Amino acid sequence: MKLNLKIWRQKDATSKGQMVEYPLKGIEEDMSFLEMLDVLNEQLINKGEEPIEFDHDCREGICGTCSMQINGQPHGPDRLITVCQLHMRSFNDGDTIVIEPFRAKAFPVIKDLIVDRSAFDRIQQAGGFVSVNTSGNTLDANAIPIGKDIADTAFNSATCIGCGACVAACKNASAMLFTSAKVSQFALLPQGQVEATERVQNMVRQMDIEGFGNCTNTGACEVECPKGISLENIARMNKEYYKASLKG
Amino acid sequence: MLITRFYSIFVPLNTQLMSALIKSSLARKVVMALSGLFLVFFLGQHFVINVTSVIAPDTFNSWSHFMGYNPLVQYVLQPILILGVIVHFVMGFMLELQNRAARGGVKYASYKGSANASWISRNMLISGAVVLAFLGLHFYDFWFPEMTYKYFGDNPENATRYLEETVHKFEPIWRTVLYIISFVLLALHLLHGFASSFQTMGVNNKYSSAIKTFTKVYAIAIPLGFILIAIYHHLNPITH
Ligand code: HEM
Ligand code: SF4
Ligand code: FES
Numbered sequence: 001m002k003l004n005l006k007i008w009r010q011k012d013a014t015s016k017g018q019m020v021e022y023p024l025k026g027i028e029e030d031m032s033f034l035e036m037l038d039v040l041n042e043q044l045i046n047k048g049e050e051p052i053e054f055d056h057d058c059r060e061g062i063c064g065t066c067s068m069q070i071n072g073q074p075h076g077p078d079r080l081i082t083v084c085q086l087h088m089r090s091f092n093d094g095d096t097i098v099i100e101p102f103r104a105k106a107f108p109v110i111k112d113l114i115v116d117r118s119a120f121d122r123i124q125q126a127g128g129f130v131s132v133n134t135s136g137n138t139l140d141a142n143a144i145p146i147g148k149d150i151a152d153t154a155f156n157s158a159t160c161i162g163c164g165a166c167v168a169a170c171k172n173a174s175a176m177l178f179t180s181a182k183v184s185q186f187a188l189l190p191q192g193q194v195e196a197t198e199r200v201q202n203m204v205r206q207m208d209i210e211g212f213g214n215c216t217n218t219g220a221c222e223v224e225c226p227k228g229i230s231l232e233n234i235a236r237m238n239k240e241y242y243k244a245s246l247k248g
Numbered sequence: 249m250l251i252t253r254f255y256s257i258f259v260p261l262n263t264q265l266m267s268a269l270i271k272s273s274l275a276r277k278v279v280m281a282l283s284g285l286f287l288v289f290f291l292g293q294h295f296v297i298n299v300t301s302v303i304a305p306d307t308f309n310s311w312s313h314f315m316g317y318n319p320l321v322q323y324v325l326q327p328i329l330i331l332g333v334i335v336h337f338v339m340g341f342m343l344e345l346q347n348r349a350a351r352g353g354v355k356y357a358s359y360k361g362s363a364n365a366s367w368i369s370r371n372m373l374i375s376g377a378v379v380l381a382f383l384g385l386h387f388y389d390f391w392f393p394e395m396t397y398k399y400f401g402d403n404p405e406n407a408t409r410y411l412e413e414t415v416h417k418f419e420p421i422w423r424t425v426l427y428i429i430s431f432v433l434l435a436l437h438l439l440h441g442f443a444s445s446f447q448t449m450g451v452n453n454k455y456s457s458a459i460k461t462f463t464k465v466y467a468i469a470i471p472l473g474f475i476l477i478a479i480y481h482h483l484n485p486i487t488h
Contacts, residue, residue, distance in 0.1 A: 006357070019357055072360030098358040105352035169364055172347035204274055213350030214273045214343050216372060217444040223364035232452050239450030241274050 001027040001088060004096040005040065007052055010109050013116075017109065019098075029089040033076065034059060034066060036088055053112040059084040061226065064161030067168070068113045069100040074165035074224045082163060082226045102168035106175070106210040119210040120162050120178060126206035127199035128182040130191045144190050157184035159227045166221030166229075172213030177221035179207045180237035181229045187240050197247055200240040276343060281445035283336035288442055288466070290329055291434075295470050298477050305411045312410035316394060337380050344373050368440045375437035382430035389417055411486075418481035427478045431471040438467035 003024045010017025024043075027036050034056055041051035055065040066083040070076035076086045091097065099113065107115040132138065158181075166177035183200050186192030192199070215234060222231050270276050297315070300308040315321050361370050368375070393413075397403050418424050442463035451459065 008357075017354070069356060069358075072356065072358040073363050077363075100357055103351055103354060103356050105350050108352075109354075171361060171365070171370055173350040173352070174347070204272060208271075208273050211350060212273075213347035214276060215448075216343075216347070216369065217440070217447050218365035218369040220361070220364040231447060235447050235450045235452035237450075238274060238277070238448060239452070241272075242278070242450060245275075 001093045006098045008100045010112055013110050027088055031088045032084055033086040034084050053114050055114050061085045064163035067102050067164050069102055069168055071098050074168040080226055080228055102164050104167050104173040106212050117164050123179055123203050123206045124182055127202040150188055154185050154188035157181045157233055160229050165224045169220040169224035172216055174215045175207050175212040176215040176234050177229055179203055180233035183237045184233045197244040200244050204241055277448045280339055281448040283332050284441050284445050286332045295473055302477055302480055309408050309410045313407040340376050368436045375433045378433040415481045415486045418478055419485050424478050424482040428475050431474045435467055435471035442467050
């Protein structure tokens with residue numbers, strides 16, 4: 001395949017970046033998108049140019065680091081996958097592909113396609129945990145019976161990999177889907193009840209402090225989420241939040 | 249240039265002002281949803297009265313007269329309604345500004361909004377702005393003349409004048425057309441907004457899909473009803 005790539009290049013967090021064009025030949029349909037970028041980078045290195053920096057780790061869709069905007073969509077045109085799971089057969093010979101970092105005030109660009117998503121970590125730290133007694137009489141988690149439906153729903157929420165596609169897709173750069181998945185996975189389970197009130201309040205407060213936008217229920221996040229996290233999580237978080245606010 | 253200047257000054261101010269007024273993003277969402285739902289409810293009530301202008305002219309006159317002279321309606325409900333509209337659209341504009349700022353300084357070179365969300369849901373501000381412009385015309389047409397009639401000058405209470413005044417307004421084709429366009433955009437606004445407000449309120453249970461269906465039917469049927477009534481009056485002018 002022959003491609004015309006337009007890629008965002010930015011030297012560091014403080015520099016101004018710009019789109020740079022890279023024509024690329026000899027790409028196989030069976031390559032993953034990241035392998036395609038590897039090929040380009042090898043050529044750049046051989047020419048003595050600076051390679052394009054992008055995040056990646058597991059290359060099997062579980063770490064959530066390989067985040068980038070491809071032709072105007074997070075993780076490219078396909079559904080329910082990350083960029084490492086995207087293959088070049090989803091594109092045509094001769095295509096122009098625009099590759100940019102995720103854009104949000106709360107996700108500042110560090111270099112090229114890499115953004116700083118530590119805002120998510122801080123939301124998680126604000127309340128995405130449960131307290132467990134580790135004094136020696138620790139209760140076995142399996143000793144608490146939990147219905148299968150509830151367990152399944154909680155587990156679905158817990159599959160969020162923190163990739164940030166929801167923020168990238170949202171016209172408001174809102175982090176409600178991420179935050180609501182993290183709230184839900186605990187709100188649904190008995191172990192999460194102890195901190196239920198403070199958890200949702202603290203996590204929403206942190207989300208606001210980070211500068212994410214306000215949700216307007218367009219549903220773009222749910223469509224682009226590689227893990228299929230649904231809007232039901234946002235409704236659940238809202239309900240948790242109102243409950244918590246009424247309690248004070 | 250001017251727009252960038254305006255943004256660089258106004259957006260941080262807007263964000264500060266808003267977080268001072270209502271601290272949490274979820275609280276702002278509730279304000280939006282509750283004011284929206286209130287307006288939806290009002291719309292239904294207004295529609296019922298309008299229907300009588302076609303099927304029961306005497307009822308239309310007496311109900312209009314009641315709404316115009318009942319102190320509870322005039323001095324309590326009407327100010328609440330006006331306040332509700334103002335809160336809703338001011339909040340809508342402020343949220344939109346804040347949301348645009350949340351994208352950060354550099355926008356996407358390529359952003360495919362249509363790939364994952366409907367045009368309607370992405371353009372609530374546009375449909376809302378058209379409705380707001382319509383409300384301006386509506387106030388000019390009905391509210392100001394009513395206020396002038398009732399509170400300035402020495403006009404007698406007349407419980408039979410309403411139908412004729414209303415029908416008269418639909419004589420010019422331009423007003424009827426503007427009316428139709430506005431209600432099409434209101435339908436679009438509600439197609440997203442009505443269902444959206446339940447999601448915002450955290451309604452997520454076995455009735456959710458029934459609620460969704462109801463909101464879509466309402467969003468189409470009520471504005472369509474307003475449109476049909478306008479066309480009816482346009483085609484059936486009262487002549488003496
Ligand atoms: C006066 C001009 C109006 C403007 C500028 C306006 C603007 C907006 C905007 C920008 C939103 C999206 C915000 C969000 O989803 O969070 C919205 C939502 C909404 N609007 Fe309006 N609107 C107007 C009039 C109306 C009217 C007349 C009605 C009802 C008859 C209405 C009902 C709603 C509802 C139900 C929502 C959904 C709230 C939610 O998502 O929770 N709006 N409006
Ligand atoms: S909710 Fe989905 S899109 Fe958002 S961070 Fe989690 S996995 Fe990624
Ligand atoms: S590299 Fe881990 S999800 Fe893509």
